[in-house]
Ligand SMILES: O=C(O)C(=O)C[C@H](O)C(=O)CO
């Protein structure tokens with residue numbers, strides 16, 4: 001069973017109601033307990049998924065819903081653990097993932113199994129998958145192995161650390177990029193100042209928010225922005241034409257994933273804040 005999101009072009013969002021905007025660009029509660037939720041998007045065919053194994057291990061990998069023998073017959077996948085310690089088994093190979101470790105799963109994987117080490121502190125697995133015609137080996141990228149960038153400044157309320165995991169300088173992939181950004185204590189703004197990247201789409205999942213807090217996520221063309229109010233465990237789609245940035249009412253972090261024509265993280269067009277509408 002797979003859900004499908006078709007996305008929309010920039011001309012569509014002017015007339016969208018809040019509910020239309022949310023059902024087109026927001027995936028609420030992507031981490032079900034003891035089940036895998038997969039959402040197939042027609043935004044560069046990225047599949048987003050989530051799972052919180054609590055009482056049992058969860059297996060997946062069937063491809064019937066997308067017309068291939070296995071889900072990853074012609075795809076690669078990144079799996080980030082955002083919860084307690086867990087394990088991912090890929091065709092008999094086992095990988096232990098601590099909080100903020102990421103597993104790269106290469107094309108042709110068949111059977112995947114997600115487990116938590118401790119049901120009292122379950123793992124929380126978040127997945128991004130994109131088409132691939134290249135074979136790279138499965139590879140665990142620990143938090144310590146990621147490439148760290150310190151961004152922003154306390155005085156601008158946008159101090160944050162960005163960690164690149166699936167990235168040419170850290171772990172190669174065909175076209176997937178994936179990383180995790182953590183806001184510094186007291187800072188609220190991510191991806192500020194904002195940017196566009198016409199050659200790549202992007203998806204975010206926000207996590208480590210308290211149940212009372214929300215992120216006000218901004219999207220749309222720079223001269224016609226819209227907002228989505230986002231809770232812990234909600235994912236947002238950002239097509240190539242849309243800015244993507246947000247401010248939290250409390251502490252939070254997010255996973256970003258991208259795919260498209262290239263893997264050039266710096267191939268972005270900055271958007272001056274004064275031009276936003
Ligand atoms: O806080 C940030 O800045 C980000 O995390 C930026 C995202 O990684 C991004 O938008 C990459 O294009």
Ligand SMILES: [Zn+2]
Pocket residue numbers: 195197202244
């Ligand atoms: Zn971006």
